Amino acid sequence: xxxxxxxxxxxxxxIGIYGIVSQKNLFKQLISLSIIDTxxxxxxxxxxxxxxxxxxxxxxxxxxxNFVDPLPQALVLTAIVIGVGILALGxxxxxxxxxxxxxxxxxxxxxxxxxxx
Amino acid sequence: xRRVWAILVAGVxxxxxxxxxxxxxxxxxxxxxxxRVAFDIINKSTTTNYNAVEFKKSKDLxxxxxxxxxxxxxxxxxxxTLGEVSVLFCAAIGVGILASMxxxxxxxxxxxxxxxxxxxxxxxxxxxxxxAYIFIHGHLSPGGGFPxxxxxxxxxxxxxxxxxxxxxxxxxxxxxxxxGAGYVVIGLMGMAIGGVFLMNFLxxxxxxxxxxxxxxxxxxxFIGFKVGAELSNVISDLREG
Amino acid sequence: xxxxxxxxxxxxxxxxxxxxxLVGGLMIIFALFAVESKKIVDSLIALSAISLLSVLLFVVxxxxxxxxxxxxxxxxxxxxxxxxxLWRVDWKADSDNQQIKKNNKQSDEAGEKR
Numbered sequence: 001x002x003x004x005x006x007x008x009x010x011x012x013x014x015i016g017i018y019g020i021v022s023q024k025n026l027f028k029q030l031i032s033l034s035i036i037d038t039x040x041x042x043x044x045x046x047x048x049x050x051x052x053x054x055x056x057x058x059x060x061x062x063x064x065x066n067f068v069d070p071l072p073q074a075l076v077l078t079a080i081v082i083g084v085g086i087l088a089l090g091x092x093x094x095x096x097x098x099x100x101x102x103x104x105x106x107x108x109x110x111x112x113x114x115x116x117x
Numbered sequence: 118x119r120r121v122w123a124i125l126v127a128g129v130x131x132x133x134x135x136x137x138x139x140x141x142x143x144x145x146x147x148x149x150x151x152x153r154v155a156f157d158i159i160n161k162s163t164t165t166n167y168n169a170v171e172f173k174k175s176k177d178l179x180x181x182x183x184x185x186x187x188x189x190x191x192x193x194x195x196x197x198t199l200g201e202v203s204v205l206f207c208a209a210i211g212v213g214i215l216a217s218m219x220x221x222x223x224x225x226x227x228x229x230x231x232x233x234x235x236x237x238x239x240x241x242x243x244x245x246x247x248x249a250y251i252f253i254h255g256h257l258s259p260g261g262g263f264p265x266x267x268x269x270x271x272x273x274x275x276x277x278x279x280x281x282x283x284x285x286x287x288x289x290x291x292x293x294x295x296x297g298a299g300y301v302v303i304g305l306m307g308m309a310i311g312g313v314f315l316m317n318f319l320x321x322x323x324x325x326x327x328x329x330x331x332x333x334x335x336x337x338x339f340i341g342f343k344v345g346a347e348l349s350n351v352i353s354d355l356r357e358g
Numbered sequence: 359x360x361x362x363x364x365x366x367x368x369x370x371x372x373x374x375x376x377x378x379x380l381v382g383g384l385m386i387i388f389a390l391f392a393v394e395s396k397k398i399v400d401s402l403i404a405l406s407a408i409s410l411l412s413v414l415l416f417v418v419x420x421x422x423x424x425x426x427x428x429x430x431x432x433x434x435x436x437x438x439x440x441x442x443x444l445w446r447v448d449w450k451a452d453s454d455n456q457q458i459k460k461n462n463k464q465s466d467e468a469g470e471k472r
Binding site for chain 3: 002004005008011012015016018019022023025027028030031032034035038041042045046049053054055056057068073076077080081083084087088091092094095098104
């Protein structure tokens with residue numbers, strides 16, 4: 001029962017996968033990808049939590065280091081910043097796709113391409 | 118039909134995660150840190166046997182930063198951070214090229230509002246100051262170059278929303294290039310002085326002082342300028358088209 | 359059944375457990391809304407709300423660095439970037455905005471010509 005945060009992140013990840021498979025709009029699929037990103041970040045940070053641990057910063061209040069694992073936090077710090085780069089590149093690609101085919105539905109795009117070819 | 122398939126795929130994924138993956142990871146909160154990281158690094162600040170790290174007292178440590186996450190990101194794994202900054206640079210270049218290739222060249226215009234325009238003049242210096250504070254104090258408090266640079270970019274976004282004539286000029290590109298080059302130059306200086314790329318070659322000082330941790334605040338300042346200029350460019354490219 | 363409620367109350371006493379139940383439940387609701395809503399602007403706002411709620415979880419999990427980065431990047435900049443892209447896409451379902459309405463009219467005329 002104490003593993004509840006793992007279940008929360010798994011359920012959000014499942015919702016993201018459901019969104020990617022079920023939605024017919026590429027913009028919605030990009031949003032689902034970002035939801036998966038957030039869920040995985042929560043899971044990785046939760047892997048490093050130690051019970052009654054403190055935030056990994058030396059200060060006068062915490063003279064003895066009883067820290068949580070700082071390595072997953074450093075990795076997630078990298079992942080968040082890369083995530084916004086992916087999001088910006090994906091949105092510009094969507095604008096291009098919409099300009100070329102006039103739609104964001106993968107099925108319609110496929111039909112248009114068959115007609116053109 | 119599509120939703121049924123989607124629920125099926127997500128359900129299979131959840132079944133494998135909960136049934137197969139959850140039993141092999143430690144339960145929440147019961148991580149044995151000594152099995153994960155070297156004993157020296159974990160136990161640096163206990164009072165017996167090992168060198169105790171005391172705030173504002175101990176000096177000339179291997180890494181002098183009070184924030185352990187910062188010391189991992191910019192000191193121990195600095196090469197990873199250089200790679201991350203290059204990935205962000207590639208993404209910004211991609212956004213710029215793709216946005217300049219768009220056929221419809223219309224610019225996104227906003228309705229000008231007098232209250233927003235005047236209050237932006239008051240608030241914007243404080244936002245930029247806060248961003249600079251975040252990345253200068255990255256080795257003492259939570260924060261660092263990435264959130265500081267993003268805060269500066271958000272200030273630029275506020276300026277864009279309030280003022281239709283505002284454009285991000287080429288100065289942002291020069292700032293970005295010179296900051297990225299400065300990071301590499303610091304790495305090469307470490308190679309020349311200590312023989313290792315991105316080595317911490319400055320004296321580390323007393324833990325908790327502003328001038329401590331050697332090369333870490335300098336690198337984080339470079340990263341802050343670079344990320345701020347880069348993300349401002351991304352927003353500006355998306356707006357101008 | 360009583361055992362289940364006992365363990366639930368025991369979990370809610372722990373701050374991490376309580377936060378993960380409350381905030382995690384809200385995050386699941388917002389994620390479902392983001393996936394299933396008709397308008398894309400609504401799902402963008404729900405995405406921003408998910409990021410903000412995850413900041414609370416990061417603070418409880420003793421990761422202040424990650425929390426401040428997520429608050430600046432995830433809920434501020436990512437929403438702005440996707441909103442700008444959405445205005446360029448001229449999405450037809452989001453006809454509330456005056457500017458998008460105008461753009462839709464133009465794209466509809468272009469579609470009739472085609």
